[in-house]
Amino acid sequence: MFFCAGNNRFMTRIALFASGSGSNAENIVRYFSEKEDISIPLIISNKRDAYVHERAGRLGIPSFTFSKAEFDEGLAIIDLLRTSGIDYIVLAGFLLKVSQPLLDAYPGRIINIHPALLPKFGGKGMYGDRVHQAVVEAGETESGITIHYIDENYDEGDIIFQATCEVLPGDTPEEVARKVHALEYDHFPKVIEAVAKGLYPRNSASPAGKEL
Incomplete structure (x- = not known):
């Protein structure tokens, strides 16, 4: 968790994984935009042309694309997640099976x-x-x-x-x-x-x- 000195709270940071249009992802981002202690700092997809990237752009959320091989290997994604201070991963219409390296990096912190x-x-x-x-x-x-x-x-x-x-x-x-x-x-x-x-x-x- 990140500590927010301004409001004396810890900020829980959640990454969204999505493969398609991203309607659930957008709904989640809008919900947490009203919250002071939980944020969505990034969205990750396995498809470069997925509409979720356009939604992310409109919402001001950085989005990233990784190949299936990169998801399977896991290291680049885990590095991005850790650098971004991610606490939980939420699968919002994500169609790839989550690889063992990601499961090991986020045990009990990935939900679908x-x-x-x-x-x-x-x-x-x-x-x-x-x-x-x-x-x-x-x-x-x-x-x-x-x-x-x-x-x-x-x-x-x-x-x-x-x-x-x-x-x-x-x-x-x-x-x-x-x-x-x-x-x-x-x-x-x-x-x-x-x-x-x-x-x-x-x-x-x-x-x-x-x-x-």
Whole structure:
């Protein structure tokens, strides 16, 4: 953490990782722009042409691109994170598997959001519209979000928080996606804030749908 002499507080610094449009990333940045003790000093992507870079530019947040090989090797990214004083990593639509060097550098300090109620509809290749399509095809009556810590396997880390939405007969994957996105925008920043303040350490779980 960085110490801020002006307001006598420690500043928790969070890096966002994103692969796509960055709508969740922008929502998170805007939420924490109102906070005095948590900041988002940088955004990292694995895609140079991802729209998240344009969003970051508009928000005045530096953004960086690293190749898959650099993510796998980890050293350059870890150097940037440490130089920037990063305390936590938040995956906001980031599609690469987190490498072991990053896991070792930030144990229990990397969190992800998944657009379904894990352990259902998780694992390699299950992201975005694929998840919502699978939910509809399975005839599920509810879906939702899972916010969890990252470990060595896809979507298997300790669950921090879940919230649900109803899936109605006849709902399309696009309609399910809209409901899930609403949950993401509402809950993800609040859960990140709670984790950063030590309210949900690793190996503890929040009851599904608990308001923060």
